[in-house]
Amino acid sequence: MNGPIKLTSTREVDKRRQIYISPEAERIISNLQPRSVDVVAVVGPMRKGKSHFANLLCKRKSGFPLGDEMESKTKDFWFWIGPHPVQTNRYLMVVDTEGLGDYSDEEQNEKDMKYLVLATLLSNHLVFNLQGNPDHSFVSQLRLMGDLAEHVRVQKDGKDGGNNLGDHFPQLWVAVQDAHLKPPQRNGRRLTPDEFLEVMLERKDGHTKAIRSHNEMTDAVKTFFPKRHLRLIPAPSIDSDILSNLDKAGDNALQTDYKDTVDNFTREIWNSGQVKRVNGDDIRTTGLLHILRYYVNAINDPNSLPSVLGAYEAMAEGECSRAFEEQMKAFQESAEKTVKPLMPTDEETCNRRIQTAAESAVSKLSADVGKWDKVGTWKRRLQGKLETERLALLKLNSDKSKDLCEAIIKEVDRPVRQKVGKGVYNRIGGFNTYVREVDAVYSAYRQKGEMS
Numbered sequence: 001m002n003g004p005i006k007l008t009s010t011r012e013v014d015k016r017r018q019i020y021i022s023p024e025a026e027r028i029i030s031n032l033q034p035r036s037v038d039v040v041a042v043v044g045p046m047r048k049g050k051s052h053f054a055n056l057l058c059k060r061k062s063g064f065p066l067g068d069e070m071e072s073k074t075k076d077f078w079f080w081i082g083p084h085p086v087q088t089n090r091y092l093m094v095v096d097t098e099g100l101g102d103y104s105d106e107e108q109n110e111k112d113m114k115y116l117v118l119a120t121l122l123s124n125h126l127v128f129n130l131q132g133n134p135d136h137s138f139v140s141q142l143r144l145m146g147d148l149a150e151h152v153r154v155q156k157d158g159k160d161g162g163n164n165l166g167d168h169f170p171q172l173w174v175a176v177q178d179a180h181l182k183p184p185q186r187n188g189r190r191l192t193p194d195e196f197l198e199v200m201l202e203r204k205d206g207h208t209k210a211i212r213s214h215n216e217m218t219d220a221v222k223t224f225f226p227k228r229h230l231r232l233i234p235a236p237s238i239d240s241d242i243l244s245n246l247d248k249a250g251d252n253a254l255q256t257d258y259k260d261t262v263d264n265f266t267r268e269i270w271n272s273g274q275v276k277r278v279n280g281d282d283i284r285t286t287g288l289l290h291i292l293r294y295y296v297n298a299i300n301d302p303n304s305l306p307s308v309l310g311a312y313e314a315m316a317e318g319e320c321s322r323a324f325e326e327q328m329k330a331f332q333e334s335a336e337k338t339v340k341p342l343m344p345t346d347e348e349t350c351n352r353r354i355q356t357a358a359e360s361a362v363s364k365l366s367a368d369v370g371k372w373d374k375v376g377t378w379k380r381r382l383q384g385k386l387e388t389e390r391l392a393l394l395k396l397n398s399d400k401s402k403d404l405c406e407a408i409i410k411e412v413d414r415p416v417r418q419k420v421g422k423g424v425y426n427r428i429g430g431f432n433t434y435v436r437e438v439d440a441v442y443s444a445y446r447q448k449g450e451m452s
């Protein structure tokens with residue numbers, strides 16, 4: 001794909017905001033090779049440089065539209081997918097999201113939560129983008145993270161109450177843009193950014209409402225995101241014109257420490273070697289579309305909660321059905337190329353060729369999706385369909401053989417039939433001549449049949 005495009009759109013249906021996957025995004029993803037995919041989603045408050053960072057993540061200067069006015073430019077989710085910058089045989093998908101807190105009506109939190117849930121479930125790297133200097137109040141910006149357990153489950157029946165989500169959630173990168181202060185010193189040593197994040201996520205002593213809500217939120221972040229990091233990124237420039245139009249700024253206009261820091265940060269993400277997994281299995285581009293559809297439907301449905309195992313089932317079923325269609329198609333192509341051109345032939349040769357193509361289809365299905373076709377439902381379904389095809393091909397062969405025999409016999413016994421019509425055998429010794437000539441017809445027929 002060339003540049004980033006919309007991944008989702010929203011429409012109001014029966015007074016409910018519903019998320020839709022863009023048909024163009026479906027088309028692009030389904031036309032990709034079935035390969036593993038590293039999914040990075042960028043979330044956070046609006047107008048803090050998410051779209052700019054999303055561009056950097058896919059090695060672009062522009063593409064994800066930037067907002068240089070008060071209103072944020074990005075609505076819904078955008079995405080770009082292409083070859084991974086550092087890992088071979090993989091794709092990188094970058095998802096840019098509408099800023100949290102974009103609307104100041106009561107729907108705001110509900111919408112923000114839906115977007116945060118979708119970005120979290122879809123990605124294996126979640127970049128939470130903030131701006132300014134991290135201090136103790138800044139962690140409050142992660143407040144929505146604390147509510148994730150109310151909106152996501154691991155088990156399909158939802159009975160787990162969101163426990164163990166930490167085993168399934170993405171690696172969290174809290175990125176703070178325009179940070180000019182360094183992490184504080186502790187015991188005569190400057191804390192690393194990751195250590196500083198842990199300090200900010202420490203529980204506070206006390207029982208006030210504010211302290212309780214801080215502790216609940218930081219506990220949740222620590223439980224759901226066992227792999228978490230803080231990255232402090234200096235300002236790109238001191239020139240406000242450049243800052244407002246970073247997508248148009250040349251590299252020379254940007255400060256060196258900014259360039260070095262974002263370069264290291266994007267590389268850290270690309271080099272992590274991680275890919276999107278669901279319930280411990282790597283998923284491929286083909287499966288990605290299935291989990292995306294599943295999550296969007298579950299988020300839209302007021303009576304269900306998206307669950308990791310629900311997504312896993314949807315992915316497994318979708319992958320098996322894709323492999324089934326692919327193998328049926330491969331079998332039919334092979335029948336066209338290697339079985340039908342031989343027809344009519346003897347039944348044994350025909351059957352052997354069909355069986356070779358059918359066995360190859362079944363073993364390819366097992367190699368492709370065997371681990372998801374746990375009880376062999378799809379394998380049996382394929383075997384059943386191939387058996388129907390085998391019988392149909394054998395019937396075609398026998399029909400063709402019959403047609404050929406009839407054509408040959410018509411041709412070789414024509415002189416005898418003509419003589420019968422003319423009454424040539426109605427004379428003494430005629431019967432013996434007739435028997436002799438019919439014998440000759442049969443040996444000519446046998447000879448022709450063997451030749452064809």
Ligand SMILES: Nc1nc2c(ncn2[C@@H]2O[C@H](COP(=O)(O)OP(=O)(O)O)[C@@H](O)[C@H]2O)c(=O)[nH]1
Binds near residue numbers: 067069
């Ligand atoms: N000061 C500063 N401005 C930035 C940074 N990144 C982007 N911008 C500018 O902030 C505005 C909003 O950026 P955008 O990426 O659209 O923010 P988003 O709403 O979070 O996606 C644009 O004018 C950008 O040029 C940054 O790191 N620091």
Ligand SMILES: [Mg+2]
Binds near residue numbers: 052067
């Ligand atoms: Mg944006």
